[in-house]
Amino acid sequence: MSDAERPSVEALYRSFARVVHGIALAHVGPADADDVMQETFLSIQRGLPGLRDQDALPAWICEIARNCSRDWLRRRARRPQPGADVHALAAGPARDDGELAARVLAHVRSLPEAYRETLVLRLVEGLSGPEIAARTGLTHGSLRVNLCRGMAMLRPLLEKEGWP
Amino acid sequence: MSDEAWLWDRSGPPDPTVEALEAMLSRYAHGKRATPRRRAPLPLAVSALLVAALLVAALFVVVWSLDRGEVTKPLPTGEFVVVNEDAPDRPLDGGAWCEPKPRAQRLRIGELGWVELAPGARVRVDDARRGFTRLFLESGRIEASIDPRAGARVFQVATPAVLCIDLGCRYVLEHDATSGEATVSVTLGRVAFASQGREVFVPWGASCRAGPGDRLGTPCFDDLEPGLKKLCARYDELSPLEPARRELVAKFGSAVERRLDTLVLWHWLADADPEVVALAERALIRLAGLPPDALAQKQITGIDRETWRAHVEALWWR
Numbered sequence: 001m002s003d004a005e006r007p008s009v010e011a012l013y014r015s016f017a018r019v020v021h022g023i024a025l026a027h028v029g030p031a032d033a034d035d036v037m038q039e040t041f042l043s044i045q046r047g048l049p050g051l052r053d054q055d056a057l058p059a060w061i062c063e064i065a066r067n068c069s070r071d072w073l074r075r076r077a078r079r080p081q082p083g084a085d086v087h088a089l090a091a092g093p094a095r096d097d098g099e100l101a102a103r104v105l106a107h108v109r110s111l112p113e114a115y116r117e118t119l120v121l122r123l124v125e126g127l128s129g130p131e132i133a134a135r136t137g138l139t140h141g142s143l144r145v146n147l148c149r150g151m152a153m154l155r156p157l158l159e160k161e162g163w164p
Numbered sequence: 165m166s167d168e169a170w171l172w173d174r175s176g177p178p179d180p181t182v183e184a185l186e187a188m189l190s191r192y193a194h195g196k197r198a199t200p201r202r203r204a205p206l207p208l209a210v211s212a213l214l215v216a217a218l219l220v221a222a223l224f225v226v227v228w229s230l231d232r233g234e235v236t237k238p239l240p241t242g243e244f245v246v247v248n249e250d251a252p253d254r255p256l257d258g259g260a261w262c263e264p265k266p267r268a269q270r271l272r273i274g275e276l277g278w279v280e281l282a283p284g285a286r287v288r289v290d291d292a293r294r295g296f297t298r299l300f301l302e303s304g305r306i307e308a309s310i311d312p313r314a315g316a317r318v319f320q321v322a323t324p325a326v327l328c329i330d331l332g333c334r335y336v337l338e339h340d341a342t343s344g345e346a347t348v349s350v351t352l353g354r355v356a357f358a359s360q361g362r363e364v365f366v367p368w369g370a371s372c373r374a375g376p377g378d379r380l381g382t383p384c385f386d387d388l389e390p391g392l393k394k395l396c397a398r399y400d401e402l403s404p405l406e407p408a409r410r411e412l413v414a415k416f417g418s419a420v421e422r423r424l425d426t427l428v429l430w431h432w433l434a435d436a437d438p439e440v441v442a443l444a445e446r447a448l449i450r451l452a453g454l455p456p457d458a459l460a461q462k463q464i465t466g467i468d469r470e471t472w473r474a475h476v477e478a479l480w481w482r
């Protein structure tokens with residue numbers, strides 16, 4: 001990719017912020033997702049000059065977001081954080097909408113990686129299936145499978161929360 | 165299945181579970197506040213007054229930002245309370261000092277981001293008002309990471325030499341108490357370095373120094389060719405109106421090849437010596453061509469800095 005073809009970090013931020021945030025949220029949770037997003041765009045900035053194939057850009061960005069999330073989790077494991085998923089860990093019925101939302105998100109985050117990421121991008125970040133496919137490099141077919149299987153796994157978990 | 169179609173691209177009959185999940189979980193989306201606080205309802209008259217005041221304030225901010233040619237971004241809401249991450253329950257009030265030893269210490273600036281203080285740094289919280297935070301770096305090194313969605317200028321770090329103003333970015337700022345010199349290196353976004361009413365812009369990948377006695381250096385990209393970097397440093401060392409500056413600018417202008425380095429030339433347009441300005445402008449024209457506005461008015465010299473800025477600023481983003 002020539003310098004002229006290479007997009008700026010600002011342009012990438014505009015196009016991929018929701019995807020990067022969604023992947024970070026799926027891995028590290030709401031308290032740290034913004035920080036992981038920052039780390040991800042720093043890594044993107046550093047790696048951008050070495051990127052050769054523009055078609056690989058979406059998958060490359062998503063993989064950086066996953067790596068940054070994993071690094072963050074490794075660092076956090078060494079240093080306990082205050083205020084971790086308190087709502088998600090509480091027993092008994094949810095006290096309010098906020099607590100129910102936290103529990104539902106925790107259930108989504110408990111799914112296997114492929115399902116949890118696509119469901120977060122669809123249900124939290126509000127992207128449609130075709131938009132997720134364009135921004136992650138996944139094919140429509142595999143993405144559709146991830147969404148449907150993820151929802152199928154999520155529904156019984158929602159029922160436990162008294163979901164109608 | 166209809167629910168699959170709705171889940172896929174919102175076509176077909178709506179799936180009530182998916183719709184309810186979207187409504188519930190959108191609070192965690194990018195740019196949304198994760199933990200909205202509940203407040204007691206205000207009386208109607210007070211609410212109306214508050215809404216009116218907020219509208220006026222928002223209008224003022226938009227007009228001010230447009231006037232300055234800056235990008236208006238949604239500001240995260242909430243109080244930017246400064247806390248030490250090791251003791252998150254105790255907010256640091258104005259006047260509180262932080263001196264991390266022996267290991268680095270991280271301050272969280274509400275929803276804005278964080279500042280990491282290297283061991284040995286000495287930092288004071290100067291202002292932690294709602295919607296604005298200012299720290300004072302007396303000595304040592306800090307790294308700041310501020311949410312790019314935050315409004316420009318809401319986070320600032322003063323040093324004895326210079327004021328470092330965040331324009332949505334991540335950067336390292338160091339103040340050497342012995343030499344009295346401050347250096348900023350930007351790793352994402354952009355900062356403004358300000359002293360005595362003068363301001364320079366430092367985009368990511370660039371650094372800038374400021375010395376004692378209001379000496380504000382010229383920002384240049386870290387990978388600027390070493391010979392050109394020396395010319396730049398020499399220019400900053402010379403006092404204003406020193407004739408030797410002309411020779412340096414002429415040398416720089418004839419040797420520079422990258423359009424990215426219009427960053428240096430644009431800042432030299434603020435020089436007090438008209439000869440230096442003319443040399444810088446000549447080099448700008450060679451590298452970037454005439455600005456469209458100037459061409460439209462058949463103007464080929466003496467183009468104002470803002471017209472030049474509008475023309476070359478995009479080149480500073482790699």
